[in-house]
Amino acid sequence: MNLRQLKYFVATAETAQASRAASALSISQSSVTTAIRDLEASLGVALFLRKRHGMELTNAGRELLTTAYAILSKVEDAQNLRQRDIETTGTIRIAASYTVVGYFLPFHLDRLKQLHPNLDIQLHELNRDSIEEGLLSGRFDLAVLLTSNVTDPGLESETLLRSTRRVWVPSGHPFAKRHRVDFEDIAGEDYILLTVDEAANTAMKYWSSQQLHPQIRLRTMSIEAVRSMVANGQGITILSDMVYRPWSLEGKRIATVMTNTPVPTMDVGLAWRKDVTFSAQMRLVHDYFRQAYNSPYPG
Incomplete structure (x- = not known):
């Protein structure tokens, strides 16, 4: 086990996809998959379930994630010692x-x-x-x-x-099997519209550019409400990778897919x-x- 493997493992656990982890780390996808495979071999356990919609943590993977966060945090603390500046005040x-x-x-x-x-x-x-x-x-x-x-x-x-914006769908949704989806198809689904930080205004701009309107089921300021509604199959949405998490509070899975027409970051x-x-x-x-x-x- 080494720190590089742990970093790649954490990135994959947080993004639920080796490709997205590779993009976040600015490395090749093969580097991520090789590091995870070697880490699993050294520990003698499977850390992920490989599914069509992405990488899902096993129980052993969830255990390791907690430990990995602690290890990487301590390493960060040690690295910061040499950069520590106690003279700056104000x-x-x-x-x-x-x-x-x-x-x-x-x-x-x-x-x-x-x-x-x-x-x-x-x-x-x-x-x-x-x-x-x-x-x-x-x-x-x-x-x-x-x-x-x-x-x-x-x-x-x-x-x-x-931060790239993608379509969020519940695990098992037909869109999750596609590489990309059209706005016409998204418009046929119930839509959960986030309103905080002018998200609704931004969404309406790119929807208007498609000359389409979402079928809004709920407007909410809560990102966690959006996450739960999507994970429970009560609608879909388009939100950025920065606020994406692969799990709802209830522990249900959320998958993502790109739109055919680019959405502003x-x-x-x-x-x-x-x-x-x-x-x-x-x-x-x-x-x-x-x-x-x-x-x-x-x-």
Whole structure:
């Protein structure tokens, strides 16, 4: 067993597909499948059930996942010791939207705290309008938000992550057997529409471009409600990989499939007032995210 195998195993467990894990890790799919096969051989147990719709953890796999998280976390702590900066002090006020706070920021906030223990990060969760107003008025230094939604010309933005949107369907749904599906077919299914962080407005834009309308069964601000409704066969949806998890709270499986017509990605990144002079704390956080995402896209 080695750390590389554990990293590839965790990525596959979280994405439920070797191909998606390979894409997330920027490596070949064969590297992922070989590492998992070697890991299974060294442990003498099967970690995944290989199914048509993806990779499903066995009981042994679920046990190993808990251990793998603990091991990789300790390794991360050890690596951070040499980078630890105790001299940087001061406060930075960061605003973030709901989706970003729930599915993107926690890991990075923890890492920033480990790297800069004396930096005071004040986090505020708000909607986009309030975030933009707060940046322009100087109440916030930086924002971490969906840059694809930023509209105010007085703001600069930098995209760090482009998260692919896919169709979510329950395990065993006919769409799960396809490589791609048409919007015409999706329009014939009950649809669960997420409304938080302007998701509904974004969805209506790409639906309108197809000159079609979804058959909406439920509008909800809860991603977990969407996940449960889909997993229980009460509808399908289109959401991004960043908020995707292969299991509902009830432990039921969710599969994904691409659309034939491309759907805009969900873009996550930083924003700040155009004429602002970066403080040392702003520069530190900005540089951290740039290093975490090696090739940022210009906003």
